[in-house]
Amino acid sequence: MNTQLPNDPSLRLVREMLRIRMVEEAIAREYPKGEMRCPTHLSVGQEAVAVGTAAALERTDPAVSTHRAHAHYLAKGGDLKRLLAELFGKEAGCARGRGGSMHLIDLDVGFEGSTAIVGSTLPVGVGLALGIRVRAEAAVACIFLGDGAMEEGVFYESANFAVVRKLPALFICENNSYSVYSPLTKRQPHGRQIHDVVRALGLTTAAHDGNDVFGVAAAVKTAVQAIRDGGSPVFLEFSTYRHLEHCGPYPDDNLGYRPEKDVAAWKARDPIVQAQERLRDHPGFSGEVIERWRSEIAAEIDGAFAFARTAPWPDPSTRAEYVYA
Amino acid sequence: MRDVPTTQMKVIEAIRNGLDVAMDLDPHLICYGLGIDDPKRIFGSTVGLAEKFGNGRVFDVPTSEAAMTGIAVGAALRGVRSVTVHQRLDFFFLAMDQLINNVAKWHFMFGGQRSVPIVIRLILGRGWGQGPTHSQSVHSWFAHIPGLKVVMPTNAADAKGLLLSAIFDPNPVLFLEHRWLHEAVSDVPSGDYRVPLGQARIVSEGGDVTIVAMSFLVPEAIRAAGLLARHGVGCNIIDLRTIRPLDWDTVSAGILKTGRLLALDSGLPICSVASEIVAFASERHFQSLKSAPRRLTMPDHPEPTSFGLTRGLHPSAESIADTVCEMLGLPHRFAPDPNAGPHDVPGAWFKGPF
Numbered sequence: 001m002n003t004q005l006p007n008d009p010s011l012r013l014v015r016e017m018l019r020i021r022m023v024e025e026a027i028a029r030e031y032p033k034g035e036m037r038c039p040t041h042l043s044v045g046q047e048a049v050a051v052g053t054a055a056a057l058e059r060t061d062p063a064v065s066t067h068r069a070h071a072h073y074l075a076k077g078g079d080l081k082r083l084l085a086e087l088f089g090k091e092a093g094c095a096r097g098r099g100g101s102m103h104l105i106d107l108d109v110g111f112e113g114s115t116a117i118v119g120s121t122l123p124v125g126v127g128l129a130l131g132i133r134v135r136a137e138a139a140v141a142c143i144f145l146g147d148g149a150m151e152e153g154v155f156y157e158s159a160n161f162a163v164v165r166k167l168p169a170l171f172i173c174e175n176n177s178y179s180v181y182s183p184l185t186k187r188q189p190h191g192r193q194i195h196d197v198v199r200a201l202g203l204t205t206a207a208h209d210g211n212d213v214f215g216v217a218a219a220v221k222t223a224v225q226a227i228r229d230g231g232s233p234v235f236l237e238f239s240t241y242r243h244l245e246h247c248g249p250y251p252d253d254n255l256g257y258r259p260e261k262d263v264a265a266w267k268a269r270d271p272i273v274q275a276q277e278r279l280r281d282h283p284g285f286s287g288e289v290i291e292r293w294r295s296e297i298a299a300e301i302d303g304a305f306a307f308a309r310t311a312p313w314p315d316p317s318t319r320a321e322y323v324y325a
Numbered sequence: 326m327r328d329v330p331t332t333q334m335k336v337i338e339a340i341r342n343g344l345d346v347a348m349d350l351d352p353h354l355i356c357y358g359l360g361i362d363d364p365k366r367i368f369g370s371t372v373g374l375a376e377k378f379g380n381g382r383v384f385d386v387p388t389s390e391a392a393m394t395g396i397a398v399g400a401a402l403r404g405v406r407s408v409t410v411h412q413r414l415d416f417f418f419l420a421m422d423q424l425i426n427n428v429a430k431w432h433f434m435f436g437g438q439r440s441v442p443i444v445i446r447l448i449l450g451r452g453w454g455q456g457p458t459h460s461q462s463v464h465s466w467f468a469h470i471p472g473l474k475v476v477m478p479t480n481a482a483d484a485k486g487l488l489l490s491a492i493f494d495p496n497p498v499l500f501l502e503h504r505w506l507h508e509a510v511s512d513v514p515s516g517d518y519r520v521p522l523g524q525a526r527i528v529s530e531g532g533d534v535t536i537v538a539m540s541f542l543v544p545e546a547i548r549a550a551g552l553l554a555r556h557g558v559g560c561n562i563i564d565l566r567t568i569r570p571l572d573w574d575t576v577s578a579g580i581l582k583t584g585r586l587l588a589l590d591s592g593l594p595i596c597s598v599a600s601e602i603v604a605f606a607s608e609r610h611f612q613s614l615k616s617a618p619r620r621l622t623m624p625d626h627p628e629p630t631s632f633g634l635t636r637g638l639h640p641s642a643e644s645i646a647d648t649v650c651e652m653l654g655l656p657h658r659f660a661p662d663p664n665a666g667p668h669d670v671p672g673a674w675f676k677g678p679f
């Protein structure tokens with residue numbers, strides 16, 4: 001199943017978004033069977049930020065993430081089989097079935113961990129940047145967060161330290177306007193721009209369309225270069241939108257918590273559809289290519305599900321392991 | 326109870342009803358928490374409150390547990406009581422400084438001039454892969470802190486009655502709700518019904534062993550008593566209801582009654598509430614004990630996520646009954662009910678994911 005990835009960077013971006021979308025949709029389809037028994041937050045609609053960011057990072061650049069981490073993990077190169085095995089609670093899972101969907105790790109690709117408590121990886125990411133600095137390495141620590149996380153005090157403490165020590169930290173904020181069902185309008189003042197607040201803390205900031213994968217990739221590339229050249233930590237805010245419910249496999253716009261016109265407008269700006277349109281006249285891109293990718297990816301996903309499903313459970317007698325090193 | 330009309334309610338409805346009654350009684354009482362007026366209404370516990378009492382008194386908040394806890398302190402100083410809520414206790418860990426250094430100590434460290442009458446609702450997760458950071462029950466930490474009161478209701482009437490007492494108590498109260506008990510139904514008195522804090526409830530009055538339990542382990546103990554009754558063993562079950570202040574009189578009487586103590590705890594074993602109860606029994610009632618007091622708690626490691634690792638993780642009716650038989654020197658051992666559903670859900674009503 002080792003399919004040839006496109007050499008063309010633009011095509012790669014689109015293929016990777018499609019892959020993540022198809023993985024998340026497959027999880028959503030299979031979840032109701034009750035085999036993946038853990039709280040699961042899907043990234044459908046938000047793939048461009050993950051993919052564009054990862055494209056601008058090296059494998060050796062460490063990354064940390066949140067409860068909604070599948071896309072970040074996969075885009076960074078995290079192993080798909082081990083992701084699904086983790087959701088199935090199997091020993092072959094990326095965290096040996098101990099952590100589930102909200103606790104992903106793949107050290108082979110620098111994915112240092114995602115955690116379930118909002119904001120809890122922010123200082124960890126800054127600590128990775130501190131480690132990089134102390135060891136005089138060239139890497140950049142990438143810290144994924146949501147709009148909700150910047151409401152936690154630990155965000156300010158972490159960002160401040162990153163600035164005061166001028167650490168190689170890159171904050172990637174996926175602003176999807178919601179923390180669970182609570183809109184930004186109830187949580188932050190009208191007219192507030194998150195990146196403006198963060199700029200006042202001393203980080204270099206910018207805001208971009210998070211559904212334009214090419215724009216994301218370009219912005220992150222510039223930021224990473226600036227950090228590698230010794231610049232201040234950077235905070236990039238990307239506006240985007242989640243297509244499915246906050247936690248779980250279903251759409252939930254029947255609940256009416258998001259304005260219908262917002263939902264429609266954002267879905268019309270689906271990152272994958274937009275990218276495909278942008279590439280219409282791009283050499284090497286065609287409807288057939290997409291179809292070929294789809295069938296390659298579907299086969300990969302089928303194989304990964306079969307792997308996860310048939311993989312053995314962790315041995316219950318090992319339940320108390322790993323508490324201490 | 327006098328002639329108070331009662332209604333059958335789920336725990337979650339009883340909490341809603343208690344909040345409603347309290348907000349009518351105290352026109353300054355506020356309720357806030359992330360998602361309090363969202364479509365899910367904190368598992369249904371705040372349905373209709375925002376509509377009835379308005380956004381000035383029932384409001385959504387930023388994802389800011391630490392600040393929102395300290396803000397409750399300040400509001401209380403200004404004469405505004407509050408009930409805040411966190412959909413998992415684990416999220417509330419961000420507020421530990423406010424809880425331990427301010428909430429618990431304000432009254433003490435300023436020489437008793439100001440009190441902090443606030444209630445913090447914390448929902449305890451279990452099952453469906455809640456895993457290491459969505460399933461923790463650290464009632465023993467909270468019970469460790471002088472100045473806090475800690476309540477863990479197990480049925481609908483107590484949920485309402487304890488909540489109302491908590492709200493009108495002059496002290497801060499942590500109100501720990503178990504997600505698996507939310508749908509438990511019982512008769513709930515209407516109106517301003519209060520259950521005093523610090524009073525345990527005797528659930529059954531058997532004569533062979535005293536089982537002290539809290540939260541979700543109370544129904545497990547009741548099931549265990551059913552298993553044991555078939556073998557002629559009678560259980561004296563005490564539902565603590567309040568962890569701090571703990572009703573030592575009732576615990577004492579229970580120990581003296583049967584001479585055998587099994588302390589259950591839905592938390593970790595070391596420095597647990599069960600440890601404290603066993604220590605109490607050993608110090609106070611050593612001469613009256615017919616066998617060594619026992620504890621049954623969660624194992625001493627974090628909760629894993631995998632379905633394959635959580636079977637048998639929690640104390641269950643069977644493990645409770647087994648332990649009682651060991652204490653009594655009886656040979657019986659109890660296998661899990663083969664017809665029970667998956668071990669990681671409380672019943673068909675729970676569809677996941679949290």
Ligand SMILES: Cc1ncc(C[n+]2csc(CCOP(=O)(O)OP(=O)(O)O)c2C)c(N)n1
Pocket residue numbers: 067068116117118119145146147148149150176178179180246359388390416417419
């Ligand atoms: C400290 C803490 N508070 C609350 C929660 C419950 N919770 C889980 S995800 C989430 C939403 C956070 O919003 P955001 O950071 O914008 O991420 P998004 O879900 O939108 O990707 C919340 C509040 C939590 N996990 N941790």
Ligand SMILES: [Mg+2]
Pocket residue numbers: 146147148174175176177178179180
């Ligand atoms: Mg968000």
